[in-house]
Amino acid sequence: MSIPTEPIGSMPRPAYLLDGMARAVPADELAGLAEQALTETIKRLEELGSPVVTDGEQTKPSFATYPLTGIDTLVPDGVVIPFADGHTRQLPRLTAGPFRYGTFAAGYLAAARRIATVPVKQAVIAPSALSLLYPADGIDGYPREQFIADLVDQAERDIRQCLDGGAASVQLDFTEGRLSLKLDPSKGVLRDFVDLNNTVLDRFSAEERTRIGVHTCPGGDQDSAHSLDVDYAELLPELLRLHAGNFYLQLASEQDRRRVLGIVRDHVTDGQRIFVGVVDPIDPRVETAEEVRDRVLEAAEFLPVDRLGTCDDCGFSPFADDTSTSRDTAFAKVRARIEGTALAAEALGV
Template identity: 25%
Template sequence: MLESKLTKIHRAEVVGSLLRSEALKEARRAVAENEISAREFKRREDRAIDDAVEIQESAGLDNITDGELRRSFFCDHIVTALDSVSEIEAPPLDLFHVVTGERVRMGMPVTVTGKIAGKRMLSTEEFSYLRSRSTVPLKATLSSPITLNYLWNPAYTTEYYSDPYDLFRDAAQILRNEALELARLGCEYIQIDAPELIQVLADDASWQRWLRLDLQPERVIPEAVEIINSVAEPIPGVTFGLHVCRANATNMAIASGGYGNFVSKLVPRATNFSNLLLEYDDERSGDFAPLAEIPDDRKIVLGLVSTKRGQLESQEELRTRINEAAKYTGIDRLALSTQCGFASMESGNDLTMAQQANKLRLVVDTSREVWP
C-alpha cells in the first residue's frame, strides 16, 4: 500500500491541456507549409506557453502544466513519438456530442504497423521549458500505454502483435523510460491519462468494441492495470496520478457510466497511484457512492468543472457537490479540478479564452472556500 501523501495535497488542480491561441494555430499551419522555419515556429510556440503559464499562475492554481501546447493531440506520445505508426486510419469510434446528442464515427488517423519503439521524448521538452518559466509546482502528463487500443487495427497490427497486451507492454516500457527521465529533470508530479479504462469498464458499447477488435476487455482488470502500474513504479520524490474520462475531443464523448467497476475492481490494483483524478461534471459519470470503496491513502481530485461547456458553474453548486462526495470519503483527501483538459485535440472545445480563465479561477476560488 502507498504511503499517504495527504500532507502534500494540491486542492486546486489543472488536468492538462489548454486552448490554443489563434497565433499558435497559425504558426503550426505556417511551419507545416514551410512558410516559417522550425526555429521561428519554436519561438512562437514558446511564447504561447509563456501565455499559458501566466493564465494558470494568475488563476492561482496549485500546480500547472504547459497546457500541452506542443501537442496536436493529448496522446501525441503514441501518435507522433513512436516508430511503426503509419498513416492508416484505425477502426472508428462511436462518439456523441455531450450537448446536442449528435452522433459521429471518428477513427484515429494512424495505425500500429510494426514493432513499436520510441523515437523522441515529447514531455521532456515540455517539462524542461516549463521548469525555466515558473516556480509554481509543475505537473507533466503522459498517456497510458493502453491508449494504444485506439491505434489497434486487426488488419495490420496483428502481423506484428498477435496479442494486444504485448503491444501495451512495449508501450509501457517506452513510457517508463520517459517517466524516469522526467524525474531526473526534477519533475515531482506525473499524471497518466487513461481514458480508456473508465470507457471499457463503465460502458457496454465500449466493451463490445473491444470484443469486436479482439482487444479482450476481460483482461483489463488483471493485466491492463498491471501494465499501467509498471509505468508508475515508485520513484523517490515523484507523485503519480491517474486520470480517467469518457473522452473530451471537441465536445464529444465515447462513453457513459459510473465508477462502480473502476473503483471496486481496478483501483485496488493501481497501487502505484496516490492521486485519482475523476471526471464528475455531469450525469454521464454516475453518483459519488463508489468513492466510499477507494482506499484511505488515495487523494481524490473531483473533476466537477466542465471544459466542454462555456457556462460557468456556481461556487454554491460546486461546494454542495464536494460536500456530497465528502459523505463517502471525508473532506480532507478531496481536491477540485476541471473534468478534463480544455483541448484534447488542437481544435479545442467550444469555449473562449475568457471562459477558460473564468473556469480556472472558479476552481481556485472554490477550493479556497472549501479548504481555507
C-alpha cells in the same frame, strides 16, 4: 490551501498558434509562437493562484498522440473513436516493430519548468491507450507479446523521465477505460487495460507512486463525449485497482454525483487521494465559486478531507484543433475551481 486543486492538462491554444499550425509556418517561427503560448498559459494560471500548473499542452498535437511524433511505421487507418455528436477521432495503426516513442513528455515538462514559479504537473498517455495501435490481425515478425513488452518499457521511461525531471506529479490519461465498456460490456478489455497499466506502475516504488495519478473522463472533445452514457458503477471498482496514489475523476457533468461518490467511498483504499471534477469544460456556462464550494462540501460527506482534492472534469482542448471552448472561458472556469476550493476549505476548517 489545505485541499489540493490541480488542472487536468490541456488549455485552448491561442488563435495565433492555431493559425501558425494551420499555415505550416517555418519551424523556427512556429517554435516562437509555441513558446509565447506556453509562457502566456503558465503565467495566466499562476496569476489565478493555481498552486500547481501544467504546460496546457500548448505544443502537443493531442494528449494521446504526442509519443507518435517522428515515428514512420504508422498508417492513419487505426481504431475509430465515435463521439455522441457524430464526429470521430481515429488513431493510427502500427505497421512494424520495434515500437519506440518518437517523443517523450519530459521535453514538455522541461520547457514548462523553465517558465513556472510553482510546481509543474505533467500529463502522459496511459500505455493502455497506445496498445490500441497494434492491429487485430497482427504484424508479421512482430508478435503482440513483443509489442506489449516494448510498450511497457517505453511507458515506464516516459513516466520515470518526468519524475526524475522534477514533475510535482505525473498523470496518466485513461479516457479509454470508460470507452472500453461500450466496446466490451463484459469488462474483459477494461481488466486487460488495468492489468497492463499496473504492469507499468509496478515498476515504481510505493513512494514514487504517491506522485503518480490516473485521470478518467468520458472523453470530452468539441463539446461532446464518447462515453458519458457508460455507468460509473461499471468502471470505478476496476479503476481503483490501479496502483496509483492519485485519481482524477470527472464528476461535475454527472447527473447523480452523490451516487458516484458513494461508489468511490465503497471502493477507495488506503493511500489513494481522490480529486473530484468540480467544473465541466464542455458546459459553456462558467461555474461560480460558490457552486464549486458546494460540490466540494458534497464530496466531503463521502470522503475524508485529507484524501480529497479538486480538478477540472477533463482537459479543455485535448486535441490541438478543438476550439469549442474559448481561452477566456477555460481560464474563468479554472478561477472558479481555485476560488471555490478555497471557500470549501474555509467552510470545513482545514
